[in-house]
Amino acid sequence: MTAAIEVDDLKxxxxxxxxxxxxxxxGVSFRVEEGEFFGILGPNGAGKTTTLEIVEGLRRPDSGDVRLLGSSPWPHSPALAARIGVQLQASAFFEFLSAREQIETFARLYGAGEARAAAMLEEVGLADSANVRAEKLSGGQKQRLSIACALVGDPELVFLDEPTAALDPQARRNLWDLIRKINGEGRTVVLTTHYMEEAEALCDRVAIMDAGRVRAIGSPRELIASLEAPTRISVASGQLDAARVGELAAGEPVREEGGLTVFETRDPQKLLTELAAAGALEDLAVRTASLEDVFLEVTGREWRE
Ligand SMILES: Nc1ncnc2c1ncn2[C@@H]1O[C@H](COP(=O)(O)OP(=O)(O)O)[C@@H](O)[C@H]1O
Ligand SMILES: [Mg+2]
Known part of the structure; x- marks a missing residue:
């Protein structure tokens, strides 16, 4: 595989x-393959934006190496800039310009025409709002416009820094669809987020950052599987007598908690089958490990937003 990005010991x-x-x-190191959807996940202040800005060539590191599409992003080179798309903060729009005028301004910078600008507005679902001034767009629409601007030069690699921060759940899910599509077109996507479920839903691989360091790196599935954490299965108490609960637990932990019988099991399929056979599925809830548990494991503390 060819690396789109190679980062070695950045400081x-x-x-x-x-x-x-x-x-x-x-001391951050990672590698992003061409076509990959890579996430940098971490709480506020973890160092995500600084890392991204260094990789984009907007900020110079004190030390360490970056290769971006095979070249050094610093000092700035127009040839390299033409191959990448950087989503600007939505607040960076010119207040008095319409969505169409904003994107046409970006299109000119990239040497792309008005047709491409219009096509990108259509692509992100803003064709009907082309004449609306940027300041009048909703939060989700502004994010879409800034993504359209990042795409107008037809980049191979797209950087998105917390694209869904401050969006409501529906707008966030719509944006996920758009970002998946961008990656599905063969573009490498690097996204930062402080939403665990976003990283889990979108990324092929994630680097979990905390306090300036990468604490874990891998696919969400690999990272979660590496915990070898039990599955927590709970049902309403009182459906089974204590002896039966003990039998079903089969030597694994079980406890009564807030009107629920809570099992921790490494064989959820077997336990679920037995609970179903016993007709004891009232208030059933199944919780498997998540990236949140991975964060706790690698940093030794709870996730804070
Ligand atoms: N321009 C700056 N000047 C001084 N400190 C900064 C600057 N930018 C970020 N920081 C600090 O560096 C740390 C990492 O910030 P940042 O890279 O923005 O993290 P994230 O994007 O994960 O929230 C934080 O402690 C932040 O306060
Ligand atoms: Mg940030």
Whole structure:
């Protein structure tokens, strides 16, 4: 496989008068394959944006190497810039321009025509809002417009920094469909997010960052499987007598908690079959491990947003 991005031991320290030194990026390495959907997942302040800006060539690292599509992103090269799309913050729009005028401005920068600009508005579902001023668009529409602007130059690689932050669940899901489609067209996508379920739903592989470091890297499935965590199955209490509960638990942990009988099992299929056979599925809930559990395992603390 060909690497779209290779990052080796990146470091970046910010020095502020009030904050002192902050090791925002503290030895980060990863590799993104061509066509891959790669996520950088971490809580606020983890160092995601700084890492992304260095990879995009917008910020210079203190040390470490970056190869972006085979070249160094620093110093800035127009040839490389033409091959990547960077989603700008929605707040970076020109207030008084319509959606169409915004994207046509970007199209000119990339040497793309008005037809391409119109096609991209259509692509992100904004054709009907082409004449609406950017400031009047909804949060989800602004995000769509900024993604359309990032795509107008037909990039091979697209960077999205928290594209769904502050969107309602419906707008977020719509945007997921759009981003999946962009990746489905063969473009490499690098996305940052602080939403666990977003990384789990979208990414082929994720790097989990915390305090400037990559704490774990792999596909969400691999990372979750590596925990070897039991599945938690709960049903309403009182459907089974204590002896039967003990038999079904088969030596694995079981407890009564808030009106529920809670089993922890490594053989969920067997237990579920037995619970069904016993007619004891009232209030059934099944919880498998998630990236949240991976975060807890690798950082030793709960996720905070
Ligand atoms: N321009 C800056 N000057 C000083 N400190 C910064 C700057 N940008 C980010 N930081 C600090 O660096 C750390 C990482 O920030 P950032 O890369 O924005 O993380 P994330 O995108 O994961 O929230 C945070 O502690 C943040 O406060
Ligand atoms: Mg950020």
């Amino acid at each position: 970046k320290t910010y020095r502020g008068r009030k904050t002192g030194e902050i090791n925002a990026v503290d």
